[in-house]
Amino acid sequence: MILPDLLQPGLALVFCGTAAGKRSAAEHAYYAHPGNLFWRALHEARLTPRRLAPSEFPVLPDFGIGLTDLAKRHSGNDNQLPPDAFDVSALHAKIAIYSPHVLAFTSKNAARAALGHAVDYGLQTGHIGTTQLFVLPSPSGQARGHWQIAPWLALGQLVETLRNR
Numbered sequence: 001m002i003l004p005d006l007l008q009p010g011l012a013l014v015f016c017g018t019a020a021g022k023r024s025a026a027e028h029a030y031y032a033h034p035g036n037l038f039w040r041a042l043h044e045a046r047l048t049p050r051r052l053a054p055s056e057f058p059v060l061p062d063f064g065i066g067l068t069d070l071a072k073r074h075s076g077n078d079n080q081l082p083p084d085a086f087d088v089s090a091l092h093a094k095i096a097i098y099s100p101h102v103l104a105f106t107s108k109n110a111a112r113a114a115l116g117h118a119v120d121y122g123l124q125t126g127h128i129g130t131t132q133l134f135v136l137p138s139p140s141g142q143a144r145g146h147w148q149i150a151p152w153l154a155l156g157q158l159v160e161t162l163r164n165r
Helices: 022-027 038-044 054-063 088-098 108-115 141-146 150-163
Strands: 013-020 065-075 102-105 122-128 131-135
Touching: 013 022, 013 088, 013 108, 022 054, 022 065, 038 150, 054 065, 065 088, 065 108, 088 108, 088 122, 102 108, 102 150, 108 122, 108 131, 122 150, 131 150
Parallel strands: 013 065, 013 102, 102 131
Antiparallel strands: 122 131
16 A cells, blocks of 8 residues: 555545555655645645645545545556556455545546546536545646646635535
């Protein structure tokens, strides 16, 4: 396993990416590349009270947030992964066990792989069990041409609404 899952019962939100990048694998921290916008977006969406460093990922459950990836035994860019890298059934099983309020995919590619169909950004109509599904623009520096903060802000508002129920 490249990076451990950060999952537990009672989470409001779990982020799911495709695989740890090379820098994240080397540093043993999610979204570790300096060009990755994940940690900035997390704070701007008011999901964390301050901007965390990648090495602080283990504290995310304190904020009701978990992390996982579709590929737990491979790292690198999506185009570098073997065809069988994504374990979709394992993701579905984890979400069924932990039942977070929202599962947010950190790219359209991750969502397409997990859901088996094309997706748009934002809240999806389907669910995994009782978990709502949300698709975000990739925070990777390599996907900067598709970057938008608006879906991240919408996710932050959704999670705040769910927490206040």
